[in-house]
Amino acid sequence: MAKFQINILGCGSATPTARHQPSCQVVNFRDKLFMIDCGEGAQSQFRRMGLKFSRLNHIFISHLHGDHLFGLPGLLSTMALHEVSGSVTIHIFRDGARLMKEWMDFFNRNSPFEIIYDVIEEGERRIVYEDGGLTVETFPLYHRTPCTGFIFREKPKLRHLRGDMVKFHNIPIAMLQAVKEGADFVREDGTVIPNALLTSPADPSVSYAYCSDTMMDPRVAADISGVDTVYHEATYDDSMADRARERGHSTARQAAEIALQAGARRLIIGHFSKRYNSEELLLREAGEVFPDVILANEGLKVDLE
Known part of the structure; x- marks a missing residue:
């Protein structure tokens, strides 16, 4: 049976805590693995969840804040030690590609696999990956630094x-x-x-949108319109709405409003501030707007079909 599954490796914001790791997810599409963001500790979480380095060939970085990419050099070095072959494509902004290339040329010059850098331009909407069953496209988000979201779309299935x-x-x-x-x-x-x-009739195709760090903006809802499942950052609760906008983030309620405007069927919220010892308040506030909300958590697997 075809598989389309989201694996949550990290769902915290800014820094690792005793409860959460920084942002990282792995999409499993028919046993091909696609990583989205790569915060600290990603390689350890990757192994804890029983994922295979040999099946990871594409890594998508939403923006150049450390909690979304500090795990990348360590992950690639570990993959080299495991003698992963072929190539790994990193989809990343230009400055990130330059920095990663310098790092890897110094620390990992004898890597057994080729590292390919696909440069994402600020604000662009583009298909950055395509195979026989899946496309991945970018769309702009609205943070303090250039930031992109990703939509994974399953192609139409056969009758x-x-x-x-x-x-x-x-x-x-x-x-x-x-x-x-x-x-x-x-x-x-x-x-x-x-x-x-x-x-x-064929089974319906499935789609997934990853909305990383962003303030609430109706343009996001327009770009992800019709997507089945949405992951949207929900750093703060309602009482922190002003701070959320100042820092280019969203509240849980705002995340739910975006999912509602987009016509999604399901919402996953994450990127939780370290101030919360429990995310039940965020779940409750999002649930007042949107009927089907899931709290991200390390180790969580969400089947999309």
């Missing part, structure tokens, strides 16, 4: 074959892929067997 009808109409094996893709079957005598008789 389901109706085995009884395929057998009844004696559809050749060579034609089955085309039929799953929506083609009618045409007999040698010109008789057309409509696709609707041979298949049932």
Whole structure:
């Protein structure tokens, strides 16, 4: 069965605490791993969650604040020690690419894999990754420094074959892929067997938006409109709304309002301030706006399909 799963490695803000690690997630799409942000301790959390370095080939960095990338040099060095081969592409802003290249050239010059830097420009909307089943695109966020969000979109799935009808109409094996893709079957005598008789509708495709550090802005809701599951930072509670805007962050209620405006089905909140010994207040305030809210936590796995 196809897998589309979010793994939360870290959901705290600014600095590691006894309760939370800085920002890091891993998207598992059909056993290909994609890391989003890489705060301190990411490589340890990666191993605790039973993830495999050999399946990680793309890393997406939302912005150049330390709590979102200080774990990256250590992660790449560990992957080199594990003799990961092939290439690892880091999607990152230009200054980050320059700094990482200098670091890795000094500390990891004998890496067994190639590091490729895909430079993200401020404010751009672009597909930065694509394969047969998935695209990843960027969209701007509104923080104190250039920041980007990422949308993971599953491509449309194939229709389901109706085995009884395929057998009844004696559809050749060579034609089955085309039929799953929506083609009618045409007999040698010109008789057309409509696709609707041979298949049932495909399962709906799934999408996931990662909204890293950002103040509340309706442009974010517009960019992620129609996404199924949204992760949105929720650093503060309502009483800290002024501070949230000053620092380019959002409250839990504001995160819920963005998810509601976007028409999402589910919201995951994270990037919690260290001031909270419990995030139940944040969950309650978000839940007053949006019906399906999940608190991020280290070790949490969320199945998207």
